Amino acid sequence: MSKEYTFDKDDLKKIEEIKSRYPEVTPAVMPVLWLAQDKFGHVEPAVQKLVADTLGLPQAHVQGVASFYTQYYKKEKGKFVLDVCTSFSCQICGGYEILDHLENKLGIKAGETTEDGMFSIQSVECLGACGYAPMLQVTNDKYVNNLTTEKVDSLIENLKQGKMPEFESIPMPQHETES
Amino acid sequence: MNIDWKNYKPILIPAIKDLHKIDVYEKNGGYKALKKVLSGKSKMTPEEVVNEVKDANIRGRGGAGFNAGLKWSFMPKPDGGPRYLACNGDESEPGTFKDRKIFEYNPHSFIEGAIIAAYAMQIQTIYVYIRGEYRDFIDMMDVAISDAYKKGYLGKDILKSGFSVDMYTHMGAGAYICGEESSLMNSLEGKRGYPRVKPPFPAQKGLWGRPTTINNIETLANVPLVINNGAKWFKGIGAETHPGPVLYGISGHVNRPGVYEYPTGMLLTDLINEVAGGVPGGKKVKAVVPGGSSTPPLRGDSLDGVRMDADSLREAGSMMGTAGICVVDETVDMVDFTWRISGFYHHESCGQCTPCRDGTGWLEKTLDKIRRGDGEMRDIDLLYEICTKMEGRTICALADAAAWPVRYALDRFREDFEARCKKTVYALA
Numbered sequence A: 001m002s003k004e005y006t007f008d009k010d011d012l013k014k015i016e017e018i019k020s021r022y023p024e025v026t027p028a029v030m031p032v033l034w035l036a037q038d039k040f041g042h043v044e045p046a047v048q049k050l051v052a053d054t055l056g057l058p059q060a061h062v063q064g065v066a067s068f069y070t071q072y073y074k075k076e077k078g079k080f081v082l083d084v085c086t087s088f089s090c091q092i093c094g095g096y097e098i099l100d101h102l103e104n105k106l107g108i109k110a111g112e113t114t115e116d117g118m119f120s121i122q123s124v125e126c127l128g129a130c131g132y133a134p135m136l137q138v139t140n141d142k143y144v145n146n147l148t149t150e151k152v153d154s155l156i157e158n159l160k161q162g163k164m165p166e167f168e169s170i171p172m173p174q175h176e177t178e179s
Numbered sequence B: 001m002n003i004d005w006k007n008y009k010p011i012l013i014p015a016i017k018d019l020h021k022i023d024v025y026e027k028n029g030g031y032k033a034l035k036k037v038l039s040g041k042s043k044m045t046p047e048e049v050v051n052e053v054k055d056a057n058i059r060g061r062g063g064a065g066f067n068a069g070l071k072w073s074f075m076p077k078p079d080g081g082p083r084y085l086a087c088n089g090d091e092s093e094p095g096t097f098k099d100r101k102i103f104e105y106n107p108h109s110f111i112e113g114a115i116i117a118a119y120a121m122q123i124q125t126i127y128v129y130i131r132g133e134y135r136d137f138i139d140m141m142d143v144a145i146s147d148a149y150k151k152g153y154l155g156k157d158i159l160k161s162g163f164s165v166d167m168y169t170h171m172g173a174g175a176y177i178c179g180e181e182s183s184l185m186n187s188l189e190g191k192r193g194y195p196r197v198k199p200p201f202p203a204q205k206g207l208w209g210r211p212t213t214i215n216n217i218e219t220l221a222n223v224p225l226v227i228n229n230g231a232k233w234f235k236g237i238g239a240e241t242h243p244g245p246v247l248y249g250i251s252g253h254v255n256r257p258g259v260y261e262y263p264t265g266m267l268l269t270d271l272i273n274e275v276a277g278g279v280p281g282g283k284k285v286k287a288v289v290p291g292g293s294s295t296p297p298l299r300g301d302s303l304d305g306v307r308m309d310a311d312s313l314r315e316a317g318s319m320m321g322t323a324g325i326c327v328v329d330e331t332v333d334m335v336d337f338t339w340r341i342s343g344f345y346h347h348e349s350c351g352q353c354t355p356c357r358d359g360t361g362w363l364e365k366t367l368d369k370i371r372r373g374d375g376e377m378r379d380i381d382l383l384y385e386i387c388t389k390m391e392g393r394t395i396c397a398l399a400d401a402a403a404w405p406v407r408y409a410l411d412r413f414r415e416d417f418e419a420r421c422k423k424t425v426y427a428l429a
C-alpha cells in the first residue's frame, strides 16, 4: 500500500523560488528532492513521482537522479541515521571500532535499521571532518566529532530522548592561540 | 628557501573574532578589493583583473594546481548570452576538510573573490556547489550571500558600476564524483553526476552549453588578497612556482590535527612534527599522504627536505592535491590502508567507463583477498596490471586517482604486501 504525498502551499511557493535560480526547470530536481526528503523523511518512488509531477519532468529522470546520490533515501530509514565515516583518516583513527561499538550496542549491522525504527547505521565515505576523526553524522545533518565509545553511548541516550546534537564549531588551532 | 612560518600570521582566514559577519569583515578591509576593481580612480578593466590574477599565479586549490588567471583567460569574448562561474565546494576527497573553514570563518573573502572573478570574466550568474553533508555550512553561506545582497555587493548595478551578478548555493547529495568539474556541471543541471568527455572544455561549452569557469572555494578566496596587495606581493609568499597562503588540513596520527594556514613550500616534516605536534606516543611515521587520498603515499623515511609545493612534491613522487595531509604511523598495515582507499574509489566510480568501473572493483577485491590472507604473490603483479589498464584511459581522472595510491603503495611498501601473501611454490612440470 503506498501513501499519498502532497506539497502544501508553502512548499509550492518555495519550489517556485528554487526554480527562479536556474535558467530551466530540470536543475530544480536536486533542491526539490531535498525539500521532499526534509518533509517526508525519504524519497521513495511515490515521492519521486510527486517531485516529477510538480516539476513537469518524466518520473524516470527524477528516479535517475535520486538513485545516483547516496544522501537521498530511496526507501524509509530509521528515525536517526548514523553515518559512521570509515574513510582512511577515520579508519586509522578508530572509525571501525566506533562502527563495531554501534553495531553491538544497537544489535544491527551497518546498512540495517533497528526493529523499533529508531536507528539505522551506515558505514560511509569521508565527510570532510578528517582532522576530527573518528566521527559520524546524524541523518544528513549534525556532525559528532572526535568520538569515543562513551561519546557514542551518550549520543544514543540523547537521541532516544529526541535530543539532536548541536553544531560544533571547531576553530583553527592557530586562532585559539591568538586572541 | 626559508619560510619564517613561526612568525606567520594567517591572512586568508585571519584570527579576527566574528569575521564571518559582514560588518566585521568590512571593518577589517573587506570588500575593499571589489570597490577598487569596480569604482573610483583605481577602477580596473576585466582584462586588467585577469592579468593581475594570472600574474599572481594562484594555483588552483581544488587539486589540479592550475593557474587561476590563466584559466579565466580561456573564456571566449562575451557574445551577449549567459556565462557562468561554478564554485567548487564539493570537498569530498578523503583527507580534505579546508573549504569548510572558509564557509564558517571567512565566507565573505570567498564571496568577494567570486564577484571579482565574475566581473573579470563578465559573468552574470555564480553557483556555489557545496556537498550535501555540509548542511550547516550551506546555511552559513546562505546568510553571508543574503547579507552581501543587502549591502549591494551582489545583485543589480553593484556599487553603481553597471555590473550585475547573482549568486546561489546548490546543495549536493552525496557523490564524490560531483567534485570533478564536468560532473559538477551535470549535477547543477539537475542530472546524474556523470563526467563529460573533454573537449569541449567548460570555457567553450559549460553549463547549459554556455561558457563556464570552475574554481575551488579556496582559490577564489585568494583573489581579494591579490587585488588588494598586488601580484608581486602575493608571489613573495611561500614557494616561488606555487605561491600564496594555503590551508593545510592535517589528519591521521598527529597530536594536534586540524586546519592550519601557512605559506606554500612548508617542509612536510615541520608541518607534521612542529605544527601538528608530531605522532602520538612518539611512534614513527610510516607513510604520509600529502594532498588527499588520490596523491601517492610517501614513505615516512623519505620526507627529508620535501616541501608542500607542486615542484617539490613531484620530485618526491607525489602531488600537492588539496594539501590534505594524512599521517600514518608504524602500527598501520599498508595493505589495510590501501584497501580502504580502493574501496572509496570503487564506491564513488560513476560507472561510465569500463576500466574505472571494473578496475576499481578488481583493485578492492584483490586487496581484500590479500588482506584476508588468501592472496598470492602473483596478486601483486595483478594489481599492477589493473592499474596500468586504468591509467589514462577514461573520461575523467577518477580512474587515475584510484590507481595511483595502489601503484605507489606497492612500489614503496612492498614488504607489507608480500608479508600478507602466501608464498606459493609451483612445481615445475
Ligand SMILES: Cc1cc2nc3c(=O)[nH]c(=O)nc-3n(C[C@H](O)[C@H](O)[C@H](O)COP(=O)(O)O)c2cc1C
Pocket: B059, B060, B061, B062, B063, B064, B065, B066, B068, B088, B089, B090, B091, B092, B093, B176, B177, B178, B179, B180, B181, B182, B214, B215, B216, B217, B219, B220, B396, B397, B398, B401
Ligand atoms: C574525481 C575528482 C574529484 C574532484 N573533487 C574536487 C573537489 O571536491 N573540490 C574541488 O575543488 N575540486 C575537485 N576536483 C578538481 C576539479 O575538477 C577542478 O579541477 C577544480 O575544481 C578547479 O578549481 P581550481 O582550479 O580552483 O582548483 C576533482 C577532480 C576529480 C578528477
Ligand code: SF4
Pocket: B177, B194, B195, B348, B349, B350, B351, B352, B353, B354, B356, B357, B394, B395, B396, B397, B398, B399
Ligand atoms: S573515470 Fe570513472 S568516475 Fe570518471 S567518468 Fe569514467 S567511470 Fe566515471
Ligand code: FES
Pocket: A085, A086, A087, A088, A089, A090, A091, A125, A126, A127, A128, A129, A130, A131, A133, A135, B094, B095, B096
Ligand atoms: S576520513 Fe573521515 S571525515 Fe574524512
